Amino acid sequence: MAGHQTGSTNGSRNGTGSRIRQQSEADRDAIALQQMQDDISGKTPLETVASREVPMVDVVRLRKTLGMSQERFCSHFGFRLGSVRNWEQGRRLPERPARILLRMIEDDPERVERFLREAY
Numbered sequence: 104m105a106g107h108q109t110g111s112t113n114g115s116r117n118g119t120g121s122r123i124r125q126q127s128e129a130d131r132d133a134i135a136l137q138q139m140q141d142d143i144s145g146k147t148p149l150e151t152v153a154s155r156e157v158p159m160v161d162v163v164r165l166r167k168t169l170g171m172s173q174e175r176f177c178s179h180f181g182f183r184l185g186s187v188r189n190w191e192q193g194r195r196l197p198e199r200p201a202r203i204l205l206r207m208i209e210d211d212p213e214r215v216e217r218f219l220r221e222a223y
Contacts, residue, residue, distance in 0.1 A: 160205040162190045169212060
């Protein structure tokens, strides 16, 4: 009989544990949903990433890897021809927003092209 009580107690615990797990999963889902809604509505402040350093990109190598002239590279991705010439000749360095875009192009040019096609 004692063995039977232990079995029923364990069964009861398993049932309660399962309900607690389900409840906490439901709670986590509700919290995640609320966080997403706050993010979408703008209630949640964005994480600051501006302080992170963006490494330089070898623009000449990138452009040549893509098989593009300076003119085509500029018209394709929206850079100014004078800027690209200055970057390639070492007279100027791309500013942070340009470095971000250059890194994205270097990482996945097809994705950037797809975005530009769909966005405009």
